[in-house]
Amino acid sequence: MEYEHVRAVDPDIADALEDEVTRQEETLAMIASENHVSKAVLEAQSSVLTNKYAEGYPGKRYYGGCANADAVEEKAIEYAKELWGADHVNVQPHSGSSANMGVYLAVLDPGDKILSLDLTHGGHLSHGHPANFTGQTYEVEQYEVDPETGRIDYDEVRAHAEEFEPDIIVSGYSAYPRDVDWEAIQEAADAVDALHLADIAHITGLVAAGVHSSPVGVADFVTGSTHKTIRAGRGGIIMCDEEYASDIDKAVFPGTQGGPLMHNVAGKAVGFKEALQPEFTEYAEQTVANAKVLGEELADHGFELVSGGTDNHLVLVDLRPSHPDTTGGDAEEALEDVGIVLNGNTVPGETRSAFNPSGIRAGTPALTTRGFDEEDMRVVADCIARVIDHPEDTDVKADVAETVADLCDANPLYR
Numbered sequence: 001m002e003y004e005h006v007r008a009v010d011p012d013i014a015d016a017l018e019d020e021v022t023r024q025e026e027t028l029a030m031i032a033s034e035n036h037v038s039k040a041v042l043e044a045q046s047s048v049l050t051n052k053y054a055e056g057y058p059g060k061r062y063y064g065g066c067a068n069a070d071a072v073e074e075k076a077i078e079y080a081k082e083l084w085g086a087d088h089v090n091v092q093p094h095s096g097s098s099a100n101m102g103v104y105l106a107v108l109d110p111g112d113k114i115l116s117l118d119l120t121h122g123g124h125l126s127h128g129h130p131a132n133f134t135g136q137t138y139e140v141e142q143y144e145v146d147p148e149t150g151r152i153d154y155d156e157v158r159a160h161a162e163e164f165e166p167d168i169i170v171s172g173y174s175a176y177p178r179d180v181d182w183e184a185i186q187e188a189a190d191a192v193d194a195l196h197l198a199d200i201a202h203i204t205g206l207v208a209a210g211v212h213s214s215p216v217g218v219a220d221f222v223t224g225s226t227h228k229t230i231r232a233g234r235g236g237i238i239m240c241d242e243e244y245a246s247d248i249d250k251a252v253f254p255g256t257q258g259g260p261l262m263h264n265v266a267g268k269a270v271g272f273k274e275a276l277q278p279e280f281t282e283y284a285e286q287t288v289a290n291a292k293v294l295g296e297e298l299a300d301h302g303f304e305l306v307s308g309g310t311d312n313h314l315v316l317v318d319l320r321p322s323h324p325d326t327t328g329g330d331a332e333e334a335l336e337d338v339g340i341v342l343n344g345n346t347v348p349g350e351t352r353s354a355f356n357p358s359g360i361r362a363g364t365p366a367l368t369t370r371g372f373d374e375e376d377m378r379v380v381a382d383c384i385a386r387v388i389d390h391p392e393d394t395d396v397k398a399d400v401a402e403t404v405a406d407l408c409d410a411n412p413l414y415r
Helices: 004-009 011-026 039-045 067-084 096-107 133-137 154-164 182-191 204-209 242-256 262-275 278-300 328-337 365-370 374-389 394-410
Strands: 088-090 113-117 139-143 168-171 195-199 221-225 236-240 314-318 343-345 359-363
Touching: 004 011, 011 394, 039 262, 067 088, 067 204, 067 236, 067 262, 088 242, 096 133, 096 168, 096 195, 096 221, 096 236, 096 242, 113 154, 139 154, 154 182, 168 182, 182 195, 204 262, 204 278, 236 242, 278 314, 278 365, 278 374, 328 343, 328 359, 328 374, 328 394, 365 374, 374 394
Parallel strands: 113 139, 113 168, 168 195, 195 221
Antiparallel strands: 088 236, 221 236, 314 359, 343 359
C-alpha cells in the first residue's frame, strides 16, 4: 500500500502508515478482538462518505444531499437483518460501547440496576465497570464464573438476579471461551421482570455464520462490534424487536451521537455483504477449529486453560499454575519481540493488577483470515510455549522469530 498523498502532506504520518502495513504483514495478530478486513472494506472505509454529514436516518435526514448515504445505510441494514435475523437494526453506533450506551439510555434511568459479568471473569468495561460511564451512572452488581469450572453457573446468575432485582441483565463477554446459554440468562431476566442485553461484540461473525448460538429472538437487545469476527467496517450495531425500535433510534441519535460516520457505515455494508457469502461460513468454522487446536496444543505444553478449552475464537490461559513468576504482561512483551501479538488478560480469581495480569488471551480470527489452518496453529502454539518457557533465551527467540517470518510469508496479507 502506498500513501503518496499523505506523504506529500506529512511524511512522518505516511511512514507510520506504511510501517503499520509492514507490521501487520510480518506479525501474527492474535488479539482476539482484531481481524484483517478485505481490500473492499478498506476502500469503503476510506471513501468520500467521510465528507458527508447525514444526521438522522434514511429518508429522515437533517441535511440535504443524503441520497447516496441513504442507499448505503439501507444496504447495511438490509444485510444485517439477513445475517442475524433481527427485526430492527441500527448500524450507526460508533463502537460496541456506543451501542451498549444506546441501549442503556433507551430503557434505563440513572440509578437503575445492571447485573453483569465481572471484568476479571470475562466481562467488559461497558457492562458496569466503575471506571466506565455505566459504573458511574447505574447501580451495578456483577456475577462471576464458577471458580472450579471457569464456566458461568446459570443457576447462580438467577439466584443473584432474584436477590438484586436488576432492571437489566447483561450477557455476552470479551474473554469467555465458551458457548453462551442465552435462554438461561433470559429465564433469569424473566424471573425478576428484567430486560436482557446480549453483547455479542466478539462473536458477531460466529453468530452470523451459525457456528455459535444466537441471542437474536431471545434477548430484548443484541449489540455488537462490526470489526471483529464479522470483518466489516469498524463500529457497532444494535438489534432489537420492533417494539423498541423507536426508543433505540432516538437513543443513538440524538441521544448519544450526532452525525453517523458514513464511511464506516459503508465499510459495515461491504463487510456484511461479504459475510453473506458461503465462504464466510467456512471461515467462521475454521476460526473455531483453529482456536480448539491452539488450546489443545497449549494444554499439551503444560498451560492451564480457563474452563479447560474453548467453543469459540479465543483461548484464555491462566499462567499461574505453570509459570507462577510470569505475568501476562511479561508474556505479551516477550511474544511481541518475536512477532506474536496477543494481550495479557485478567483471569478468574485474579491476584494481580489488570495492567499486568495473570493470564494471556489469544484469538484466531485474524490468522484464519490469512489462511492459517490447524497444522499452522500447532506450530504457533509451539512458538508461544517456547517463548514463555524461555523468555530470556536469545537463541530460542531468534528461532521462533524465523518461524513466525516463514508463517507470514506463507500466508501473505494485502499483497
